[in-house]
Amino acid sequence: MACQICGKKSGFYPLCKECNKLKEEGKVTKCQECGIWKKGDKPLCYECWLKNKKTSGTNSEVETEETNFRNKFPAKLRAEDGHLVRSRAEQMIDNWLYHKGIVHAYERRVPIEEEVYCDFFVPIGQKVWIEFWGIEEEEKYQRRKELKKSFYKKHDKNLIELMPKDIENLDDIMPIKLRPFLPSTFSFD
Known part of the structure; x- marks a missing residue:
């Protein structure tokens, strides 16, 4: 499997060792809505934020x-x-x-x-x-x-x-x- 953040091989895990370390530091988080891993500490990935954004x-x-x-x-x-x-x-x-x-x-x-x-x-x-x-x-x-x-x-x-x-x-x-x-x-x- 490839790391969802950087694309390096990650075995059976969604994150490689380096990105897992970033996760522990709070620099990589999981979107609370769709579950995809992303850089940053915001609760939603950009796509989910956009989906939830109020429209006209x-x-x-x-x-x-x-x-x-x-x-x-x-x-x-x-x-x-x-x-x-x-x-x-x-x-x-x-x-x-x-x-x-x-x-x-x-x-x-x-x-x-x-x-x-x-x-x-x-x-x-x-x-x-x-x-x-x-x-x-x-x-x-x-x-x-x-x-x-x-x-x-x-x-x-x-x-x-x-x-x-x-x-x-x-x-x-x-x-x-x-x-x-x-x-x-x-x-x-």
Whole structure:
């Protein structure tokens, strides 16, 4: 398993020895809401703080589409790490991340003002958001895709995009796409 803070190998533990020492010093804490380890002493990680922040009550176009999409395609497939996902392709991506020991979350809210959810979030190294664009023929889906991509760019979020053709080649594609964002000590073995 990789350390949730720095990405170094941590055996069967969520934190490596160095980050565990930081935890004992109060410099690394667990989010009280989602349970992910984070730097700092605040009770919530940024994503949970943003989720709990009071909003004006109006939904943007992407928020409405996110809700509609999530209701239209409920997560019913179980990945090997226990995550419930929406498609066989997402199940394959989740299983690949799990087998490579890459800490990840499924359908995590992106920490921006708009209510946008990514397919996968990798919190180690430089945080990275992974989107699988599985529906290529629907115009509404393409608009949503372009809008989400613009949010990632506007807020300087690291985005990895996967297409249906990538799914059969995850062992070749994912290391290349993930390598720039993971700690240099991370090994895909």
